[in-house]
Amino acid sequence: MVTRRDFVRTVGVGAAGALSTSWISARGREDSVWSLVEPGLQAQAPGPIIPLSSNENPMGPGQVVLDAITSAFGPAGATPGRYSSATNDLRDALAKSLGVTPANITFGCGSTQILRTSTHVFTARDKALVGTIPTYEECAGYADMLGHPVRAVSLDRNFRADLDRLLDASRGAGLVFYCNPNNPVATYVGARETKEFIARVHRVSPETTILVDEAYFEYVTHPDHQSMIPLAIEDPRIVVARTFSKAYGIAGLRLGYAVGHPDAIRKMNAWDNASGTSSLNVLALHAGIAAIGQGPAFVDAERARNAAARDFTIKWFADRGMRSTESHANFIFTNIGVPARQFRDGCAAKGVRVGRDFPPFEQAWCRISIGTMDEMKRAVAVFGEVLGKPGAIVAA
Numbered sequence: 001m002v003t004r005r006d007f008v009r010t011v012g013v014g015a016a017g018a019l020s021t022s023w024i025s026a027r028g029r030e031d032s033v034w035s036l037v038e039p040g041l042q043a044q045a046p047g048p049i050i051p052l053s054s055n056e057n058p059m060g061p062g063q064v065v066l067d068a069i070t071s072a073f074g075p076a077g078a079t080p081g082r083y084s085s086a087t088n089d090l091r092d093a094l095a096k097s098l099g100v101t102p103a104n105i106t107f108g109c110g111s112t113q114i115l116r117t118s119t120h121v122f123t124a125r126d127k128a129l130v131g132t133i134p135t136y137e138e139c140a141g142y143a144d145m146l147g148h149p150v151r152a153v154s155l156d157r158n159f160r161a162d163l164d165r166l167l168d169a170s171r172g173a174g175l176v177f178y179c180n181p182n183n184p185v186a187t188y189v190g191a192r193e194t195k196e197f198i199a200r201v202h203r204v205s206p207e208t209t210i211l212v213d214e215a216y217f218e219y220v221t222h223p224d225h226q227s228m229i230p231l232a233i234e235d236p237r238i239v240v241a242r243t244f245s246k247a248y249g250i251a252g253l254r255l256g257y258a259v260g261h262p263d264a265i266r267k268m269n270a271w272d273n274a275s276g277t278s279s280l281n282v283l284a285l286h287a288g289i290a291a292i293g294q295g296p297a298f299v300d301a302e303r304a305r306n307a308a309a310r311d312f313t314i315k316w317f318a319d320r321g322m323r324s325t326e327s328h329a330n331f332i333f334t335n336i337g338v339p340a341r342q343f344r345d346g347c348a349a350k351g352v353r354v355g356r357d358f359p360p361f362e363q364a365w366c367r368i369s370i371g372t373m374d375e376m377k378r379a380v381a382v383f384g385e386v387l388g389k390p391g392a393i394v395a396a
């Protein structure tokens, strides 16, 4: 088992110099972390930048979402001038689209807030946080900051969550952070295996809560693909975290949510209200309502667009002997054969920004977010130059 320090270190503190490890880890958000540990890319490379480092939707929000944001300003800016009254409208719209009740939902300023609140509510000095290493670091960083123990288990040889080892580590734990697909390695555990895992955890450790992070749910192309929301609304020991930052393309507006049993949601709301962290902005609420209104066709199109650019990029690396994990997200994790920092610096000098270090894989693996097809075609030309493996750009 890896130590708590190792787990928290996964945010890439090697690049952070004098900044405090736990402080950076606790920040966790993709782009803000990057801006702390790396110099501005504009300073390194003139001209347009291809940002492949923060797992956003490169298309941004749909037009109806942009229109909703604009019209939220209302006559003479009335709406942003008032405290938000649209939370219930968003809650109702979301509940309807998910087939749950409004009491099953709570919102956060990004799902970052949901992850932090869950860590606060469900871990303690004698109730550990459990997760894989690597995984998305928000919960581990926050638990570390609170002085709550963190148990981290390594992945299996295919970079998937090792469910047996995770189960062992879960005994007596307060919270299992189950990130599926898992950032940064992009792998996904199918719904049947996930449900079995949750049931096994509750057999050996009935008090443990499982936080299923479905931030990249919309991008999954696995045949056994199902949300854990139906389980969560029946069982207060399961919470699902979701976000509008990824497929819906509004990362900068900061809107995420949790779906769970009303008892779990009440506990989370109690902490949010007591701590005053509940902080939604009115433009995000209007954007969220419009985003849901786009219906499943929007998500289907975005999933297909991403899968095509993802397949193209994975194939480009495979054709040159470089293996990627099986990605079910809008990023890939690839064995580039050189330290990530070296690759990253080489790409940055040519205007392409790729992922930070992810210990313990930073010596040979890099996370690359998927941009548009055009961006990926231009990016692989840069990758070829940096890695000394050029060649004609493969047709999509």
Ligand SMILES: Cc1ncc(COP(=O)(O)O)c(C=O)c1O
Pocket: 029, 030, 054, 055, 109, 110, 111, 112, 113, 115, 136, 179, 183, 213, 215, 216, 242, 243, 244, 245, 251, 254, 255, 256
């Ligand atoms: C797995 C995972 N969960 C949660 C988040 C937090 O995203 P946000 O706060 O923008 O919803 C991220 C961000 O990249 C992530 O990768």
